[in-house]
Amino acid sequence: MFTFIVMKLNLTTGIIPSLNVSAGLLGFFFVKTWTKFLEKSGLLRQPFTRQENTVIQTCVVAASGIAFSGGFGSYLFGMSEKIAKQSTEADDAQNIKNPAVGWMIGFLFIVSFLGLFSVVPLRKIMILDFKLIYPSGTATAYLINSFHTPQGAKLAKKQVRALGKFFSFSFLWGFFQWFFTAGDYCGFSSFPTFGLKAFENRFYFDFSATYVGVGMICPHLINVSLLLGAILSWGIMWPLIYNQRGHWWQPADLSQSSLHGLQGYRIFIGIAMILGDGLYNFIKVLGITLFSLYRQFCVKDQGSVLPVASGVTPKNLMSYDDQRRTQLFLKDEIPPCFAVVGYVGIAIISTTVLPHIFHQLKWYYIVVIYVFAPTMAFCNAYGCGLTDWSLASTYGKLAIFTIGAWAGASHxxxxxxxxxxxxxxxxxxxxxxxxxxxxxxxxxxxxRSMFVSQVIGTKNGLCHFALCVLALLQGFP
Structure with a gap:
């Protein structure tokens, strides 16, 4: 179910809310219902614990996350012949690789499990040393802890009831709109709220519960930024640029989907802003991190820490709960050597295998990627712990420009x-x-249980859920 939701959002809005809390909530509700049935039947041997609830939530998030991070709404179809035909530069055999289940699974298997080994060495640094919040993870943990109390079951019932209520409303509203939709730009999905002239410039109301829900989850800063960007671009910039047709690009009647015309301005102005902001944050986080580490380890100033941390709390000042958590976390942690061996092993495999999947991606390109990979991994984990927002797509766009320019359009x-x-x-x-x-x-x-759950969830997401849901939504063989 979560894979279907994520895939739908990925192919429409491109904005995926955190599903950790929902996975923890529904995991508790369904398994608790099952264990109560077993208990009444006399078959229950052990009670359902919060640790099991967390492991279930981890597996679900790992599986459904493949639907978003797998690139099914971005680079995988960007390689297809259909997209290549929209650009004269990319419309050649060197730049085309149509989606196929075989090579997609092989490619995603390598990079997915590489990402899992990247997480392992950062856990202690980010969680214990820097004490980053990771808002979704913290909220999920508090929710699960509250469930497994005498009053937790009642709270879970209320939350599932509210979830079902708004789910039913959204589903029935979408079903109602279907009766008034005869084709593209028709019905409630393209209602000309501001008039037909504004409708020509893509200002209309689509009555989509998806966008309303995403807007309710996103902070005001995000919503206001999106509204301001829409007004500046579709309301002012694109109409003014379109009036320059015949002067800024030839011929004047060039299709608006061509990168040689208005579409080129739309894409590259937007990417330039995203890339500039992402590069600024990347340099800022990297600079603060390196400066703080220098003060801590070289100057030996124990009072200097990263801005997000309150320092490593001495054990005698920690609460009893924190002491127990830290003790278990360190006692049952995955050995760093295991993570390093796994990371290096998969890196060697990817350097060997990926050039056979993509002949244009040379082995030395991949080596350069792995040289800078730890820095990007650290910064992305650091930023995600602060803001709950991953900048993976921004860092990925850096790879497009650097590796793409290095390879050259003719190769x-x-x-x-x-x-x-x-x-x-x-x-x-x-x-x-x-x-x-x-x-x-x-x-x-x-x-260790969390890591095994992540591995199982990743494998299931790759081999079963993501591709099956994509085939259902897109209809490709």
Whole structure:
């Protein structure tokens, strides 16, 4: 169910809310119902614990996350012949690789499990040393802890009832709109609220519960920024640029979907702003991190810490709960050597295998990617712990420009850049599993159990859920 929801959002809005809390809630509700049935039947041997609830939530999030980080709404279809025909530069065999289940599973398998091994060495640093919040993981942990109390079952029933109520309303509203939709730009999905002239410039109301829900989850800053961007672009900039047709691009009647015309301005102005903001944050986080580490380890100033941390709390000042969590976290943690061996092993495999999947992606391109990978992984995990927002797509766009320019347009630079983007984005998005690691820390779940659950969820998401749901939604063989 979550894979279907994520895939639908990925192919429409491109904005995926955190599903950690929902996975923890529904996991508790369904398993608690099942265990009550077993208890009445006399078959229940052990009670349902919060650690099991956390492991279930971790597996669900790992499986459904593949639907977003797998690139099914971005780079995988960007390699297809259909998209390549929209650009004269990319419309050649060197830059085309049509989607197929075989190579997609192989590619995603390599980069997905590489991302899991990237998470392991960062857990102790981010959770214990820097004490980052990871808002979704913390909220999920508090929710699960509250469930497994005498009053928790009643709270869960109320929340599931509210979830079902608004789910039913959204479903019935979508079903109602279907009766008034005869085709594209028809019915409630394209209602000309501001008039037909504004409708021509894409200002209309679509009565979509999806966008309303995403807007309710996003902070005001995000919603206001999106509204301001829509007004500046579709209301002012694009109409003014379109009036320059024949002067700024030839011919004047060029299709608006062509990158040589208005579409080129739309895409590259937007990407330039996203890339500039992402590069600024990347340099800022990297600079603050390196400066703070320098003060801590070189100057030996124990009072200097990262801005987000309150320092490593001495054990005698920690609460009893924090002492127990830290003790279990360190006692049952995954050995760093295991993570390093796994990371290096998969890196060697990917350096060997990926050039056979994408002939344009040379082995030395991949080596360069892995040289900068730890820095990007650290910064993305750090930013995600602060803001709950992954910048994986922004870092991936850096790979498009660097690897694409290095390969050159005449040597499949478009396909090489997209493959490098997919490699970086999918690997960095796996760092979102740091949220579940934080939840496991707060619920006293075994780190090794969490890692095994992530592996199982990733495997199921790759082999079963994501591709099946994509085939259902897109209809490709």
């Amino acid at each position: 499949g630079g478009v396909l090489a850049g997209l493959a490098a983007w997919g490699h970086d984005e999918h690997r960095l998005n796996r760092l979102d599993l740091m949220q579940t690691s934080k939840a496991g820390y707060l619920t006293l779940a075994s780190p």
